[in-house]
């Protein structure tokens with residue numbers, strides 16, 4: 001019945017700066033991670049994926065790496081990683097590292113050499129182009145592409161010394177590597193071997209579908225409007241011309257030799273054939289990828305991530321059902337996730353984070369995720385139903401993310417005389433900022449939520465609700481219901497017990513005309529048929545069970561610790577954000 005160990009694994013993402021500080025500098029560290037392994041084992045986590053801990057000037061929180069083979073002193077040492085790996089091993093757990101090789105930091109030795117002169121042997125390790133000239137002869141970027149983390153700016157950064165521009169898709173501090181150069185690819189393979197040799201089980205691969213650029217570097221269509229100078233050039237670098245070739249090389253030169261597990265972060269691609277080339281059993285390059293459809297659900301198409309659009313349960317149902325079916329029919333493999341460090345908190349975004357409904361909203365999402373095929377990812381704090389921080393937080397002081405800062409500066413600049421539009425932009429910031437996922441982990445009701453000692457100032461402000469929402473309270477909860485943490489723990493155990501159905505089973509949507517409910521039937525070789533009914537609305541709903549479905553008993557739900565007391569046929573009454581799991585005949 002087992003297919004591959006990593007398909008059944010629960011992967012927990014740690015954002016190291018915000019996990020646990022053990023040396024009173026206000027930053028989380030590796031020792032903090034090691035000290036919490038029992039907490040994670042208790043939840044039923046198999047792999048931890050830790051966001052970048054390498055040496056970095058932290059322009060983009062470690063996604064700008066200046067030395068791939070050294071741990072940044074704020075997080076600890078390479079020896080701390082050895083200890084972490086052996087402590088994980090003792091518990092039957094594994095470490096997944098974050099591989100960020102679309103770009104380096106501008107402070108990486110390779111880039112320092114590259115920019116030192118036009119004739120340096122490493123010049124061609126990055127993407128250098130001559131300027132265009134305006135009427136006054138002043139240098140202008142080679143094309144109109146905008147920066148991903150600051151759309152008001154060019155994706156090209158001018159270098160005075162050599163009078164050329166280098167490509168820096170995310171920020172000027174993150175120059176893009178030139179993957180056309182075979183020496184660059186060999187250097188990346190070498191970095192990959194380094195951490196696998198140290199005992200990592202594999203990699204989460206940052207924007208790995210951006211590594212191959214259309215070498216003509218054409219102008220992008222003006223999708224942000226005629227008044228804007230720069231526009232997303234995504235169609236010329238998302239899943240670019242040589243991406244599969246580069247990934248095949250990695251597969252053969254590195255991954256296969258180690259049996260490494262990989263998850264490719266692949267924003268901006270939803271095409272089935274393109275995705276199957278990457279993740280089809282046998283011929284695919286990677287174990288699985290992160291498909292962005294769910295986390296992009298509220299973006300305005302063609303614009304940047306920092307936009308807002310309404311969505312409904314129909315959209316969620318369409319996306320989830322599509323990928324469940326595609327992966328089964330075409331023999332691929334997917335990841336299941338609704339949170340990471342680049343998105344607001346799921347309970348705030350997809351359900352209701354009010355005091356009244358937060359627990360139900362968070363457990364509804366847990367019920368959905370623990371009953372879908374794929375490798376399951378839980379982001380730190382998601383298991384507690386941590387929510388977005390309050391609207392009242394100061395954009396200039398409490399937000400730390402470069403994307404948020406650039407976005408807010410741009411808004412202040414563009415809409416200085418338009419208070420209404422500025423208010424609209426402020427709402428986008430409040431709802432979509434990546435900062436929401438990056439507040440310190442809420443361990444207990446003590447000072448700094450237990451993230452750092454009393455008297456220490458955390459690098460980022462702790463969410464105001466930590467006395468109510470914290471791990472200590474939820475792990476030991478003895479009230480009538482289950483806490484979010486306890487619900488996750490039970491759900492993960494149940495998922496593993498019935499992996500034939502919840503990880504590998506058949507999937508069929510039911511009652512797909514509902515305005516509120518997302519329901520599906522899962523079928524397993526040994527565990528039979530199960531029905532999942534999720535009320536994605538804040539209303540009391542009467543859900544009409546299709547005649548073809550025969551429920552034998554309701555086994556679990558998010559409103560009660562025991563078995564839900566509900567009608568077995570006809571109309572099933574559901575509370576706001578209620579989800580139930582039934583065993584079918």
Ligand code: TEU
Pocket residue numbers: 060063064100148149170206207265267304305306341342403
């Ligand atoms: O993110 C890449 C990415 O495209 C998004 O998730 C990104 O947050 C969004 O498009 C911005 O609007 C990865 C990392 O996860 C992210 O933290 C880094 O900032 C980025 O790559 C650059 O390394």
Ligand code: CA
Pocket residue numbers: 020021022023024025026027028029074
């Ligand atoms: Ca620390």
